[in-house]
Amino acid sequence: MVTVANDRAPNPWDLPDRPNKGISVRSLLAMPSLAGTTVLAGHSGLDRLVLGVNVMEVPDILPWVKPAELLVTTAFALSQAPESERVPAFTQLIDELDERRLSALGVKLGRYISEVPTPVLERADARGFPILRLPDGLAFDEVLAEVFSELLDRQSRVLAEADQLHRAISAIVLAGGGLPQIADEVSRLLESVVLISTPDGRILADEGGEPHRSALESSGQFDPSGRFLVERWRDGYQQVPGPAEGSQPGSLAMTSIVAGGIDHGRIIAYRGDDGLPGGTVQALERVAIVAALTITKELAVSAVEGKFRGDYLRDVLTGLIPVDESVIAHCSSLGWDIDRPMVVLVAELDPSDPNDKRAPVGVVHRSQHERFSSAWHQVVRARDKSAPVVAFSQEVIVLLPVASVLEAAAPVEQVVAAVTGDRGGGRRSFCTGVSRPLTGPAQIAAGYAQARKAVMVGRRVHGHGSLSHFDSLGVHRLLSLVPDPAELRSFATEVLGELSTESAESSDLRTTLQTLLDTNLNVAETARLLHFHYNTLRYRIGKLERIVGPFTTDPHLRLDVALALQVVQMQGI
Incomplete structure (x- = not known):
């Protein structure tokens, strides 16, 4: 299971911008203090970066x-080691x-040592570890x-450039x-x-052209819905593998947008x-910092606009406003x-x-609901900008356009899969209910009632994370109309007797009973489906009839x- 978006791994570097903040070994050789220095081995490692200098004159320097x-x-x-041990020790x-x-x-x-032994130079060449011969008079x-x-000068320039960028962005x-x-x-x-995204990688802004865009898109960092896989990366600088084996790696830097303790996204x-x-x-x-202020401002404006739009659509969905030409125009x-x-x-x-077991039942934190709503807005807006999406206190409602009333299942599954993402985005599971296809806006209120019913029944029958269409609810739709769950439990207990308990034997016998009903009491077919001997199934039928009655001969009891x-199948009852 991948790390979710809000559980970022720590950056292993003390300073995250390591690659371009140091000085390469090659550049050091051009400094006046190192004039006359020659490279004895490890030429392939001259691009290694230097962040400091240390002096070794004691044997136990490695811990430091x-x-x-x-x-x-x-x-x-x-030089203090015996001559026979110098080469192995140096290597x-x-x-x-x-x-x-x-x-x-x-x-x-x-x-102290007149030359570096050849085996040591060969080992350094193999590792790409530079060994430099310093001038005799070097201090x-x-x-x-x-x-x-030089390091301090470079860091000062870095901070000055960052401050200049900050002022330019603030002016914008x-x-x-x-x-x-x-x-x-x-x-x-x-x-x-440059990408600006939500905490789980939904793209809010996307700028920058070729050739870097093509390299990013071909590097496999987006899921099919277009979400950037932020859970794969940590804050700071890191390399991105090239799109093909042996190709040049890319470089990526990421930081979080945080304000008031709230995670607003990534840059x-x-x-x-x-x-x-x-x-x-x-x-x-x-x-x-500036992006956090911008997002906070946009959220405040969006909240006011969304409340007005949401209140109006709520009245349409609940039927308080009959849909006519004026409503369509508004x-x-x-x-x-x-x-x-x-x-x-x-x-x-x-x-x-x-x-x-520690989570209190019925608790949904507001921040989770806001992120959930944002994900729906992002996905539906990318598909159709004129499709209504509003969030109420406990639900998100979408009026999703379909090509025709006969082709409604595919777009629904695509949108739900896009919101779910690759299940690495840190989002909570959710249930979705879908109405019958609407042929006109006058049916919106009825469709809303159907979708709400599908959510409720789908969760009770299939559990968390269900996707339920109103037309597929079958008899569960009628059972859900019973307002008192205790009445349903009483009915099931009276009819099934001891089969209504949660014991393993009762569950096994219920499976046999359901299969018999599914095959229209075809004993041979039921035995084949359950992998029972014919006589074993006959014995089980006798046991079932002793518990529930003569269901094989009484159609009303059946x-x-x-x-x-x-x-019993409906969860939560």
């Missing part, structure tokens, strides 16, 4: 080294330094001062721009694809190569087209995880038994 350091030494500690040191992700080893030769303190000065928001304008400006400045920057600019993560963190002014074939969908979050079995 850190990743991405340049380690400089006179090899005094190695082991190279292995352990590389395993600790050090960037390079710089050695001053001549005073280590000069190297430390120059490297750290103050001028009335929204998330698309923010994504466009960030994409231009970072020369990358993702992507390039089809490993070339995101230095300070990308710091820049995105600044942008996330819905059109709200951006809704209701004068076409459609079905009514009602979706309700399941109140609690049935396997979580009807009562069939209904009682359906009552």
Whole structure:
């Protein structure tokens, strides 16, 4: 099972923007303090990044080294070992330094060790671990001062660029721009694809062109509904495998949009190569602050508009406003087209995880419902912008257009599957009810009642996460009209007797009884379906008749038994 969107793995790097914040070993060789330095081995590793410098003059330096350091030494500690042990010790040191992700080893030769042994150089070449020969007159303190000065200068430039981007984005928001304008400006400045999404990866804004867009789309980071698979990534910088084996990896930076303790989404920057600019993560963190303000503002405006639109549609759905030409025209002014074939969908979050005994039954947190509503808006808007989608306190209602009344099942399944995603988005399970296809807007109120009935019966019969069509409810629709569940339980107990209990034997006998009814009391066919010997089934029929009565000869009793079995099947009764 994949990690869900709201359970992000911690970033293993102390500073998330590691790749472009350091100095490559190749660039270090051009510094004045390292003039005259030669590369003895590990030429393939010269692009390793250096984040600091350390000095080794004692044998037990390994516990104190850190990743991405340049380690400089006179090899005094190695010279103290017996000559027969120097080469194995030096080779082991190279292995352990590389395993600790050090960037390079710089050695001053001549005073303690005249040359680096050939086996050591070969091991360094095999690992791509650079070994540098430092000039004899080099002072280590000069190297430390120059490297750290350059690192501080680069970090200052990174922060200055992030601050400049922050001011540019703030100006866009103050001028009335929204998330698309923010994504466009960030994409231009970072020369990358920029996505702004909900916490579970529903795209809110998407900017940036070729060739990086094609690389991102071919890298398999979207599910079929178009949701970006944020659960695969952590906040910070990371590499994205190329679309084909051996192809160049891309680079991705992601940060969360958080305001007031509420997770509003993600900002993702992507390039089809490993070339995101230095300070990308710091820049995105600044942008996330402005994006959080923009999202909060849009949510406030949307809440006011949504309440007005929702109240009006509620009156239409409940039949308080008869649908006529004026209602159709008013819905059109709200951006809704209701004068076409459609079905009514009602979706309700399941109140609690049935396997979580700690969860209080009937509790649905508001933030979960808001995210659930947002997912429906995103999916339906991508399919048809004029389809009404409103969220009430406990349900989301969609008037989904269909090509014809005969082709309603496929679009419903597609939309529900898109909202569900790949079940890695951190969303709670939900039940969906679907009305009969509507041939005209005058049937909307009846369709809403049918969809609500389908949700209620579907959850009771099939449990959490069900998708139920009103036309497929059958006798359960009639049973659900009984207002008192105790009456139904009493009926089932009276008809089935001890078969109505939850024991394993009762459940097994109910299965036999249901199969007999399904085969119209065909004993041979029932025995074949249940893999029983014919005589065994005859014995079971006798036992069933002793419990419930002569159902094989009494058609009225057989009807009562069939209904009682359906009552037992309905969960929650």
